[in-house]
Amino acid sequence: METILVQINNSKAYRLLEDLEDLRIIKMLKKNIQPKQKLSERYAGKLPSDVANELQDFVTQSRDEWSKRNI
Numbered sequence: 001m002e003t004i005l006v007q008i009n010n011s012k013a014y015r016l017l018e019d020l021e022d023l024r025i026i027k028m029l030k031k032n033i034q035p036k037q038k039l040s041e042r043y044a045g046k047l048p049s050d051v052a053n054e055l056q057d058f059v060t061q062s063r064d065e066w067s068k069r070n071i
Helices: 011-022 049-068
Strands: none
16 A cells, blocks of 8 residues: 545545545545644734733742742
């Protein structure tokens, strides 16, 4: 068996491929191929800057408290 990559330009072509898969002539391995996106890129600009600054200050304060704890 050989694996190939196919670009679908028309919804009718996709339906034809599904029909071929139903007939067990082909097997579609992946229906959606999306490039992985970094979380930093995905969520960049989602928080208002004032909220982001407050959150960063809280994280910094929490880390300082964690490192100074006496257990």
